Amino acid sequence: MHEARTYKVQLGIASTRLKSAGIDRPAREARHLMQHVCSLSATDLINRETDLMSKAETEAFFDLIERRSLGEPYEYLTGEAWFYGLKFACSPATLIPRPDSEVAVDEALARLPLGRVSKIADLGTGTGCLLIALLKQEPRLTGIGIDLSSAAIDIARRNVDAHSLGDRAHMHAMSWRDWDGWGEADLIISNPPYIRSEIIDTLDESVRAYEPHSALDGGASGLDAYREIIALAARNMKPGAWVVFEIGFDQADQVRLLLETAGFSSISVAVDTGQRDRVVSARL
Template identity: 90%
Template sequence: MHEVRTYKEQLGIASTRLKSAGIDRPAREARHLMQHVCSFSATDLINRETDLMPKVETEAFFDLIERRSLGEPYEYLTGEAWFYGLQFACSPDTLIPRPDSEIAVDEALARLPLGRVSRVADLGTGTGCLLIALLKQEPRLTGVGIDLSSAAIDVAQRNVDAHGLGDRADMRPIGWRDWDGWGEADLIISNPPYIRSEVIDTLDNSVRAFEPHSALDGGTSGLDAYREIIALAAKGMKAGAWIVFEIGFDQADQVRFLLETAGFSSISVATDTGQRDRVVSARL
């Protein structure tokens, strides 16, 4: 049990705990977690700083602080993440949307004909952030998101509904091996598992211990998912359709080779804000 103190005092204690655990920007995270627990805006918290924090809220707040100090991602604690200027629900059943993935949306939009009805498929959709960001940017798009994880699809469906896209986006709990919509898509986008199996145990604790390994582990070479998707796409996609992959920083040449070997053309590589290879695009 924690002593009854003012909101400001509890923030100071929480910030110190997060700082001792090596959390970047501990004061900022403590403040945001308090706002989350108390359903406060930033202004509310400023106005209430000298008030005593109720016991129930205090215990809930310090529970999150302790979990965060042990490495649990902030986004899982709040159940929310931001991507492409949009808010998304997320959970430990999905990867956390990250800014580096936004370049995949940019590259996909650059390859879709503006103002024309088109269909997009997102393979391994997770939260649905890639598909939803595309549909929010281009109102004449429709799309489907597929994922083997029914729990992930539940999260994606919540996001579809929250963004008012229920009539344009279909979320299906199915893997790409069993999906039969290849020939309908004008563009396929995917952030598949691409981390080599042997590397998983070396990842930061916040990733290794909390994010779903099924969405991270790309097999011995890190290329298992790319091989499967490219082979299926080469057989099933219509001529002229595009495929856009997020990749690991050192996988551009290998994924390019897989695409070339399968008969794709117009292959290009885009870098993220850190100037690392992040996206490979190609046309059948």
């Protein structure tokens, strides 16, 4: 048990612990976790650094530090993640929103007609971050998020409410196979499971041990979800509607071929900030 010490001293101990565990930016993460546990702003923490932490705060803080040192993602410890400049609730029922996915929002926005009412569908919505980011950028958009996980949909609904979008976004726990709104969507966006099954066990510990495998595992080829969504979209979407997919860095050619074979056109590939293929877009 850590004895009663000042915020500054406990912060130093925690930073050293995280550094020894190989955590990048250990001092920054320790500070943010302390702010989270103690409900302090950055300024508050500076002003109180010579005060003693309470026993309850100390226990809660070092519990998170130990969990973080074992590899549990920071975002799951705090229950929060930032995406497209917006804060989202997240949990182990959802993937953690990541900056690489922001290019999918950019690509979707570039394909929506300006100033017109449009309907978006986000398949495998998770936290709802893709759909919510789109709706926050364009006030005339409405949308639906679909996820097979009811626990993920609970998180997505919390995010819809937090961003005051309850009148424009609706989240449903169901399979996209059972969804009957394909013909109403002007654009479908999706970050589906795309990692090959055999690769799952080789992923970084923070992903493999904590993030939901159902949102990662794309089958033997990593393409199962794309095949299914593209086939359903080709049969049921209206002419002129768009699909925007996040993809694995090495999947652009395969997803492009699936779209071409299904009759899609205007196919393009966009890269993320690391200059890796990240999004494929196409029009029916």
